[in-house]
Amino acid sequence: MAINRDCRAVLIDLDGTMVDTAPDIVAAAGLMLKDFGAAPLPYDMVTGFIGNGVRRLVRRSLDAAGLGEHVELEHAQAVFERHYAMTNAKLGRVFPGVMAGLHALRQHGYRCACVTNKPQTLAAALLEKTALAAYLDVLVAGDTVASMKPSPEPLWHACRLLDVEPARSALVGDSSVDVAAARAAGLPVFIVSYGYGGASGAEMPRGDALIDSFEALPAILAQARPAWRVDSSR
DSSP states (O other): OOOOTTOOEEEEOOBTTTEEOHHHHHHHHHHHHHHTTOOOOOHHHHHTTTTSOHHHHHHHHHHHTTOTTTSOHHHHHHHHHHHHHHHTTTSOEEOTTHHHHHHHHHHTTOEEEEEOSSOHHHHHHHHHHTTOGGGOSEEEOTTTSSOOTTSSHHHHHHHHHHTOOGGGEEEEESSHHHHHHHHHHTOOEEEETTSSTTGGGOOOOOOSEEESOGGGHHHHHHHOOSSEEEOTTO
16 A cells, blocks of 8 residues: 555554563463463563454463363453453563654654554553653554454544544554454554564564554655565664
């Protein structure tokens, strides 16, 4: 999809895109399983569950641990969220280049929104603890509207809050969920090369551009050309 040269807003995924949250999530999942008498799952396996919302992550973790038929999902989700509230932003880190890239986007006049499938309470806390909130105008979380990504609704809602038309916006993410949401919403999508989309040997999601650092975003948006890769090390 061609990138609109008149782009004014950048919508950004959170887990695996701005913050390496896998250590916090894996730790919380392990504590949840321990509460139900099961051993922790392999790190890469849980990382592969990230991106489709907490409920699906909990369900897949229970199934992988052989607890799917023995533990009620709602109860398990509550246990996970209790543990995750404690591990949130404790072990993870902001990916290199994200702060500088967001600062550059603000300097160039772009409005920025975080669009994530993470619940509002957890997402807002993470953005505050990592100081990313200062660079973002809007947060659309997994429970902000009735549907999550890959539905286009969260992206459209973010555009409404930013008062920017979808045609003048772009999405940055790391997964096939982000690509599907962007395609459904009619937005171009940039995929970060370091995210969770290629976890556990999965094929890297195919967006309109593959970037190695957020610091490349202003140049990409200025060039407004589809389907190329920007290597930030050059």
